[in-house]
Amino acid sequence: MIVVRGYSQSFGKKDVLKEVDFSIERGEMVGLIGPSGSGKTTLIKSLIGMQVPTKGTVHVFNEQQPTLKVSKQIGYMAQSDALYDDLTPKGNLKYFGKLYGLRKKKLAERMEYVLHFVDLARDADRPIHSFSGGMKRRLSLAIALIHEPQILLLDEPTVGIDPKLKRTFWEEFEALRSRGVTILVTTHIMDEAERCDRLLLIQDGRLIDAGTPQELTNRFGSIENVFIQKEGV
Numbered sequence: 001m002i003v004v005r006g007y008s009q010s011f012g013k014k015d016v017l018k019e020v021d022f023s024i025e026r027g028e029m030v031g032l033i034g035p036s037g038s039g040k041t042t043l044i045k046s047l048i049g050m051q052v053p054t055k056g057t058v059h060v061f062n063e064q065q066p067t068l069k070v071s072k073q074i075g076y077m078a079q080s081d082a083l084y085d086d087l088t089p090k091g092n093l094k095y096f097g098k099l100y101g102l103r104k105k106k107l108a109e110r111m112e113y114v115l116h117f118v119d120l121a122r123d124a125d126r127p128i129h130s131f132s133g134g135m136k137r138r139l140s141l142a143i144a145l146i147h148e149p150q151i152l153l154l155d156e157p158t159v160g161i162d163p164k165l166k167r168t169f170w171e172e173f174e175a176l177r178s179r180g181v182t183i184l185v186t187t188h189i190m191d192e193a194e195r196c197d198r199l200l201l202i203q204d205g206r207l208i209d210a211g212t213p214q215e216l217t218n219r220f221g222s223i224e225n226v227f228i229q230k231e232g233v
């Protein structure tokens with residue numbers, strides 16, 4: 001589904017990602033784990049085609065990114081909510097659904113479906129400026145799902161939400177995976193990392209290791225230990 005080869009990204013003199021290599025199979029839930037500033041968001045943005053690699057290649061669905069065609073098949077939940085505050089959930093979903101080219105009937109079906117999926121059906125006609133942070137995150141997830149994407153990129157989806165909603169989110173991610181959706185999720189929360197099929201660990205723009213949570217724990221004692229042992233190597 002996703003193949004990244006020799007990917008480096010620089011901004012001016014700053015090398016943010018260095019020679020990153022990995023691939024992700026269809027239906028996998030992969031966690032991208034790393035400290036703040038390690039390059040997680042930059043990597044996600046290159047997958048969605050918002051950035052052109054300085055070096056190397058990014059292929060999604062066998063097509064080299066960036067292409068608009070592929071980007072439209074990816075669901076993306078950004079680190080901070082990008083919502084229209086004056087609109088209702090329905091208004092937001094309609095706007096983004098149309099951007100993805102959904103026609104009337106399909107759009108109405110998908111809106112109904114995602115609003116129920118994130119439990120916002122009852123609030124669908126209220127302007128969102130009065131919404132809590134958690135409700136806005138739920139709407140962001142609904143928007144990411146509106147066009148039925150086969151790949152879902154989630155950038156720190158549970159930051160700033162309460163434990164109950166966090167649990168719900170993860171149940172939803174697992175439900176999507178069981179339907180064959182490929183998911184890449186960034187987090188630095190270890191109990192979230194442990195729910196992934198496989199982890200990519202990133203530090204200072206380098207992929208320092210990869211494996212299942214169990215493998216990494218067996219080899220290093222814990223996932224945090226991988227970062228400690230590889231610091232400055």
Ligand code: ADP
Nearest residue numbers: 011014016034035036037038039040041042043
């Ligand atoms: P993370 O998501 O892991 O916290 P980011 O990918 O957001 O990390 O950022 C990694 C580094 O790249 C940071 O030092 C950040 O300041 C830098 N960076 C990200 N985007 C840009 C940009 N457009 N221009 C310059 N520096 C950037």
Ligand code: MG
Nearest residue numbers: 040041079155
């Ligand atoms: Mg980030």
